[in-house]
Amino acid sequence: MPPGLKDVAARAGVSIKTVSNVVNGYVHIAPETRARVQAAIDALGYVPNPAARRLRGGRSGVIALAVPELRSPYFAELAGHVVQAAAPRGWTVLIDQTDGRADREHDLVAGLRRHAIDGLILSPAETLAGELARRQGVPAVLLGERTRDEPADHVATDGAAAAGDAVRHLLRVGRRRIAAIGVPDRPGAVARRQRLAGYRAALADAGLGLVADPRFEVPVGGLRRADGAAAMEYLLDRAKDLDAVFCFTDLLALGAIRTLIEHGADVPGDVAVMGFDGIEEGRYSNPSLSTIDPDTARIAQLAVDLLAERLGERQATAAPPREVCVEHRIVARESTIGRP
Structure with a gap:
């Protein structure tokens, strides 16, 4: 067995x-005693066990990240950034998915209690985020669109403002008949409801007499490429006069572009396409995808930092819940502005 204390x-x-x-760096040790102990450590090859030290201090060094879907490039990239942000603290990240279902979110959070986790980072798909945070019983940081009165720290994005910026970008490049793909098909889809509100507000505020046209607002049951492709088929059958489409995720936008190309449409000559999420795949699609980049790396870093504060690294465990809103940016590429 390896040598011990x-x-x-x-x-x-x-x-x-x-x-x-x-071993723990206590300063009030006589120099000759410290030298003798260090010599024994070197001679025996003793290596401290950081996991055991954390457990003795009431910490496991493990945090959990729960997201709706790991197959989604956005959440896969988010998970990678969380792991990267947690590494300098010596934390291990336990990752699971909720499938975007309320019952799965409940079951997952209840199951996490069986693990020795120090905290939870949760990207909820439903409106019960606050309830989940209260039930968890460990420090939690919520991710996603800005909400109110959450009982946990929240790293937020302003979905309505970001969607408005996406529509204003399309207006600036001369588009006027702008459709929306991704309209929520259920009450709890907070992110999509905020993006729909931003889409409608930007049209109404443009000063061009534009209003949201029901023909141009397409609900979807999922947020994958196939859902975007099917929604675009629906639009081409019912709203042939559109000249742009704002998709509530990048995957929806990539699916929409595929359908447009299959129908012989030029993107962006005939129809400009704008996405939302800033996934890396959009940079390499053909045409490359214009998108709203919510700064996923910054979201992950802030979530880890807030969780660390709740775990006592800055004696902030009793502080009231905090909301930090991360700035987004427009990334204009070929799908809206064409090739240079």
């Missing part, structure tokens, strides 16, 4: 407590 203490002729104090 007891072996080091016996070799150095000191107590186990003294060895522990040296």
